[in-house]
Amino acid sequence: MTATILDAERADLLEALDTVRAALTTTVQGLTDEQLDGHPTVSELSLGGLIKHVASIEEMWLRFAVDGPSAMTYDLPEGVTWADLGAGTAREFPQWAIDHQNNFRMLPGDTLAGILARYEQVAARTKEIVSSIPDLSATHPLPDAPWNPPGAVRSVRRVLTHVIAETAQHAGHADILRESIDGQKST
Numbered sequence: 001m002t003a004t005i006l007d008a009e010r011a012d013l014l015e016a017l018d019t020v021r022a023a024l025t026t027t028v029q030g031l032t033d034e035q036l037d038g039h040p041t042v043s044e045l046s047l048g049g050l051i052k053h054v055a056s057i058e059e060m061w062l063r064f065a066v067d068g069p070s071a072m073t074y075d076l077p078e079g080v081t082w083a084d085l086g087a088g089t090a091r092e093f094p095q096w097a098i099d100h101q102n103n104f105r106m107l108p109g110d111t112l113a114g115i116l117a118r119y120e121q122v123a124a125r126t127k128e129i130v131s132s133i134p135d136l137s138a139t140h141p142l143p144d145a146p147w148n149p150p151g152a153v154r155s156v157r158r159v160l161t162h163v164i165a166e167t168a169q170h171a172g173h174a175d176i177l178r179e180s181i182d183g184q185k186s187t
Contacts, residue, residue: 010130013160020164021123023171024054027178027186028112036115037106040180047177048106048115050170055119056103058163062122062129065156068140082146130160 006014028036028047036048063071076085077092084090085097136157142148154162175186 006131009136009157013157013164014127014130016164017126017160017167018123020167020171021054021119023186024051024167024174025116025119027171027174028116029186030184031112031178031181033106033111035181036112037110038177038181040177045104045173045177046106047174047181048110048112049104050174050177051115051119052105052110053103054167054170055115055122056100057166058126059122061159061163062126064140064154065133065138065159066129069143072143072145074143074145086146126163130156136160 028051031047033048037046039046060072074094074096076082076094077090080090080092080094085093133156137155139153139155142152142154144150171186179185
């Protein structure tokens with residue numbers, strides 16, 4: 001098997017993503033599964049939930065980079081409005097919303113090893129996609145959703161910078177959570 005040679009831009013983007021991923025995963029070193037599920041602040045955030053969320057978001061955005069808006073469908077059940085969903089009063093919640101919430105939680109059977117292994121799989125797939133996608137300037141329209149401006153598009157490059165920024169933001173959250181658990185700082 002021959003190694004893929006990346007152009008400088010792709011190599012830089014992947015290195016930046018690797019750096020912020022490491023900042024995030026370093027926060028959980030030495031923790032138990034119970035600590036990973038802890039909620040040491042008034043928020044419901046847990047370290048395990050943050051890593052699951054970041055892996056899920058990266059996976060979704062990279063699917064979008066390849067497949068376009070079909071990778072992110074936000075269909076609502078019959079008779080449910082965005083206002084119902086936002087208020088938490090929907091009579092039925094779409095599976096994508098349930099999955100999104102569950103990606104912020106440690107579920108029965110979730111372990112530190114399992115969460116980190118999944119994140120490594122997502123990272124490997126991201127590298128494959130970034131290495132093989134023909135043009136980082138290629139764009140796709142964003143799917144219809146209240147948080148997306150009508151007619152907005154995103155390039156693969158913008159997707160990658162978004163994933164880097166989101167991962168960095170959550171690495172900061174994780175650092176606060178870790179310090180709240182046992183006083184240890186990840187940096």
